[in-house]
Amino acid sequence: MRLIQAFTATCLVLCNTSLWAQDANLKKTLAERLPSLPKIEEVSKTPMPGVFEIRVQGNEIFYTDAKGDFLIQGALIDTKQKRNLTEERNDKLSAIPFDSLPLKYAFTQVKGNGKRKLVVFADPNCGYCKRFERDLQKIDNVTIYHMMYPVLGEDSKVKSRNIACAKDRAKTWNDWMLQGIAPPAVACDNHNIDAIVEFGKKNRINGTPTLFVADGTRVPGAIEAAQIESLLNGVKP
Structure with missing residues (x-):
């Protein structure tokens, strides 16, 4: 049991480190290639494989691939569930308790x-x-x-x-x-x-x-x- 717990903890640390490194690389790459882009405040995964959300200026959203080779501005739609994921995210970001x-x-x-x-x-x-x-x-x-x-x-x-x-x-x-x-x-x-x-x-x-x-x-x-x-x-x- 202890061995399993230690293995799980190690995996979590490695995964978190990997995600942090990827976020840092994306921020660095996009900042170098697009100097006019406002500072990236957050990078997060989306339900679409290989596509990441980047958030700037509070609640402005863009999308990019894992390497930062492409930048997309627009709505991300879940066609199966008929949901506008970008709109839902904007609603969440703009809400105030x-x-x-x-x-x-x-x-x-x-x-x-x-x-x-x-x-x-x-x-x-x-x-x-x-x-x-x-x-x-x-x-x-x-x-x-x-x-x-x-x-x-x-x-x-x-x-x-x-x-x-x-x-x-x-x-x-x-x-x-x-x-x-x-x-x-x-x-x-x-x-x-x-x-x-x-x-x-x-x-x-x-x-x-x-x-x-x-x-x-x-x-x-x-x-x-x-x-x-x-x-x-x-x-x-």
């Missing part, structure tokens, strides 16, 4: 029983955000965490501050987004907008609206009411 989101900086709206959870990063001057808010009015039994995310200029920052400092932030937000009633000028020191923007930049939230649900799934862009329902019920839009 719900408890890691800066929920303490949000203002909330509770509709119905509020059991379902939705986080929305939005800019008050974003047309897509306004369209999304109209569809969001059709959704019930949800708690919405609104994150003020002014990325479209100085006026967005002013409006975000005025909304975040309002006595009734949810009403002020809805008045502006749904009816075009400009938020009154208000000043306060605890709007936390800078902290939200810092979090968003760190986690590559590059556009508005960007949505997150309870399992951490991220959905960029405005989606319609039926898609919002699917997302809240655990079905990807």
Whole structure:
């Protein structure tokens, strides 16, 4: 038994060493041949024999052979299971655990029983955000965490501050987004907008609206009411 255990342990060490060496060689080869390629952060096997995934800049994915002679950009499809493996991997890489989101900086709206959870990063001057808010009015039994995310200029920052400092932030937000009633000028020191923007930049939230649900799934862009329902019920839009 001890001999078998020792043999197994040795095999694991050799396998891990071999994989590490292969990863290092791939990184070195591709860096030398493609100087413009961003630094490779991770190399991992794919279900396709001889093809490896390389990850750069957080969640950008390429594929290569074992020697780094070829580089592929595009979707890897499992035809037997009818699965887009690249899309699934991107979803996993872009997800953020719900408890890691800066929920303490949000203002909330509770509709119905509020059991379902939705986080929305939005800019008050974003047309897509306004369209999304109209569809969001059709959704019930949800708690919405609104994150003020002014990325479209100085006026967005002013409006975000005025909304975040309002006595009734949810009403002020809805008045502006749904009816075009400009938020009154208000000043306060605890709007936390800078902290939200810092979090968003760190986690590559590059556009508005960007949505997150309870399992951490991220959905960029405005989606319609039926898609919002699917997302809240655990079905990807």
